[in-house]
Amino acid sequence: MPNKNLMKVPSQKLSRENAFPVSLKIGPFTYEIRQSTNFAARHSMWGQARPAELVIEIEPDIDIGQKYQVLLHEAIHAADEHFHLGLPDEDKENAVDRLATILYGILKENNLLKGA
Numbered sequence: 001m002p003n004k005n006l007m008k009v010p011s012q013k014l015s016r017e018n019a020f021p022v023s024l025k026i027g028p029f030t031y032e033i034r035q036s037t038n039f040a041a042r043h044s045m046w047g048q049a050r051p052a053e054l055v056i057e058i059e060p061d062i063d064i065g066q067k068y069q070v071l072l073h074e075a076i077h078a079a080d081e082h083f084h085l086g087l088p089d090e091d092k093e094n095a096v097d098r099l100a101t102i103l104y105g106i107l108k109e110n111n112l113l114k115g116a
């Protein structure tokens with residue numbers, strides 16, 4: 001969920017060898033993916049989508065599979081914000097999590113994820 005009080009944090013740019021994406025297109029929107037040191041410790045969550053800024057922030061210190069699941073989870077939140085997917089408000093986190101898990105499984109089992 002977007003948090004208006006989130007302070008600016010230094011983002012860690014990825015080296016070329018790291019396969020994890022640094023940007024993500026969601027429809028006509030291009031999100032910057034920031035892997036922000038100690039994100040989880042500071043925010044008590046693994047990631048956050050900020051649709052108004054077109055930024056997805058992710059905790060860098062987790063395994064690559066989990067990182068992709070967090071990215072998908074936040075991408076679904078972002079898509080929901082832009083395209084109003086009709087996810088149930090009262091159970092949105094669970095719906096987003098289930099969609100992300102299913103999508104991750106499809107991508108992983110069909111070798112469509114770099115480095116995972």
Ligand SMILES: [Zn+2]
Nearest residue numbers: 001077093096
């Ligand atoms: Zn969420």
